[in-house]
Amino acid sequence: xxxxxxxxxxxxxxxxxxxxxxxxxxxxxxxxxxxxxxxxxxxxxxxxxxxxxxxxxxxxxxxxxxxxxxxxxxxxxxxxxxxxxxxxxxxxxxxxxxxxxxxxxxxxxxxxxxxxxxxxxxxxxxxxxxxxxxxxxxxxxxxxxxxxxxxxxxxxxxxxxxxxxxxxxxxxxxxxxxxxxxxxxxxxxxxxxxxxxxxxxxxxxxxxxxxxxxxxxxxxxxxxxxxxxxxxxxxxxxxxxxxxxxxxxxxxxxxxxxxxxxxxxxxxxxxxxxxxxxxxxxxxxxxxxxxxxxxxxxxxxxxxxxxxxxxxxxxxxxxxxxxxxx
Numbered sequence: 001x002x003x004x005x006x007x008x009x010x011x012x013x014x015x016x017x018x019x020x021x022x023x024x025x026x027x028x029x030x031x032x033x034x035x036x037x038x039x040x041x042x043x044x045x046x047x048x049x050x051x052x053x054x055x056x057x058x059x060x061x062x063x064x065x066x067x068x069x070x071x072x073x074x075x076x077x078x079x080x081x082x083x084x085x086x087x088x089x090x091x092x093x094x095x096x097x098x099x100x101x102x103x104x105x106x107x108x109x110x111x112x113x114x115x116x117x118x119x120x121x122x123x124x125x126x127x128x129x130x131x132x133x134x135x136x137x138x139x140x141x142x143x144x145x146x147x148x149x150x151x152x153x154x155x156x157x158x159x160x161x162x163x164x165x166x167x168x169x170x171x172x173x174x175x176x177x178x179x180x181x182x183x184x185x186x187x188x189x190x191x192x193x194x195x196x197x198x199x200x201x202x203x204x205x206x207x208x209x210x211x212x213x214x215x216x217x218x219x220x221x222x223x224x225x226x227x228x229x230x231x232x233x234x235x236x237x238x239x240x241x242x243x244x245x246x247x248x249x250x251x252x253x254x255x256x257x258x259x260x261x262x263x264x265x266x267x268x269x270x271x272x273x274x275x276x277x278x279x280x281x282x283x284x285x286x287x288x289x290x291x292x293x294x295x296x297x298x299x300x301x302x303x304x305x306x307x308x309x310x311x312x313x314x315x316x317x318x319x320x321x322x323x324x325x326x
Contacts, residue, residue: 001276001314003307004030004074004289006228009299011043017065019046024069026307031071032226032289035103036096037080037114047076049099053106063107074287075111075171075200075226076100081178082158083117083150085125093117098161105165111226112162113171113200116180116189119150130177132245147188151179155193162196171200171225182211183219190223198225202291203275207232207266208244208258217278227279229288229310231266234258250295260293263306273313280315288314 005028010019023031034040035047052059066073078100080093097114104112118128121142131143162170172180172189180186183199190197201224203213217224234244239257246257253259263272276288288310294302 001279001285001316002029002072002074002287003229003310003314004028004032004287005303005307006032006034006077006289006291007046008034008039008042008077009292009303011039011045013299016046016062020065020069020071024071026304027311028290028307029071030074030287030289031066032075032077032113032287033073034079035076035100036078037093039077039079040096047100047103049096049103052103053099056106059103059106072287073107073109074289075113076104076109077113077200079113079115079173081115081117081128083119083146083154083179084128085120086127090117097158101162101165101167104167110167111169111171112167113173113226115175115178116151116172116185117154118178119146121145128177130179130181146179151189152192155189155197159194159196168196169198169225170196171198173200173202173205173228175202175205176209182206182209183216186220187223195223198223200226200228201279202228202230204228204230204232204260204266204291204293208234210244214274214278217275217282221282224279224282224284226286227284227288228291229263229272229306230291230293231261231263232258233261233266250293253295259295262292262294262297262302262309263290264309265294265296265305269309269313272309276313276315280319285315 005023007019033047035049078097082090082094084090100112118130121129131139134140174181174186180189186199199220206213235257242257244257248256290306292302
């Protein structure tokens with residue numbers, strides 16, 4: 001296993017070269033690079049697929065910047081909503097995804113991280129509609145329409161496209177607000193459209209749904225394609241009053257039911273040791289990509305502490321054998 005960093009947090013602060021220097025300097029071995037979708041809206045993106053595809057020499061030079069620092073690209077990440085009922089948003093995110101896949105194919109990266117998307121409630125919708133309960137029965141009708149008319153047909157097309165390009169790992173982040181938000185919905189889509197669909201396993205989004213990430217790893221098994229290392233602290237008092245569904249701003253930390261934390265600050269390192277062990281049992285020996293969204297820490301401190309913690313717990317050698325067993 002290797003420790004990586006999701007570089008999008010640097011976009012408005014450092015140049016691409018400066019960000020790579022920092023990531024390599026802190027002891028990480030891999031970098032995950034944002035390439036469109038919502039990440040591109042957060043600042044000057046380090047990967048602009050359409051521009052790189054238009055100039056192959058520029059693409060080679062871009063990749064060399066990573067390699068010269070001894071880093072590898074763990075994944076290209078295009079977190080968008082390609083099923084958005086606003087066609088202008090959906091079109092932009094779909095184009096970003098396909099261009100990202102083309103770049104990944106050109107540079108030999110197998111994994112593209114994204115969201116499953118979330119449609120509206122029917123024809124003519126303006127906004128996505130995330131269904132969270134089965135009653136009144138309108139919600140089940142919405143869910144059926146979403147999956148049969150939008151979700152499955154779209155991803156059948158995209159899986160076929162990825163196969164043509166030679167990119168075989170579409171790592172969907174299980175994120176509330178999108179149709180794939182837990183292992184059950186991830187596996188439902190994988191069953192419907194093909195084994196190219198897998199998980200970008202981010203335990204932070206599972207914690208507050210009261211999902212045990214260790215049990216989730218067992219359920220997903222070989223469908224785990226990429227891992228985000230991000231923690232969450234669930235506030236026991238606020239949750240006892242209001243539950244876990246929380247629309248308050250992330251900066252309102254004292255009143256929220258949960259907040260994102262750096263690795264080790266939501267759950268002890270003993271949990272994270274169990275997590276890397278479960279990942280190895282599931283056959284995952286790839287990158288743990290540190291994603292910083294801890295509003296109680298500076299960017300520098302959060303990433304340094306998180307990477308340091310991960311370096312203590314990742315399993316870097318090949319698995320041993322039970323030599324003591326006859």
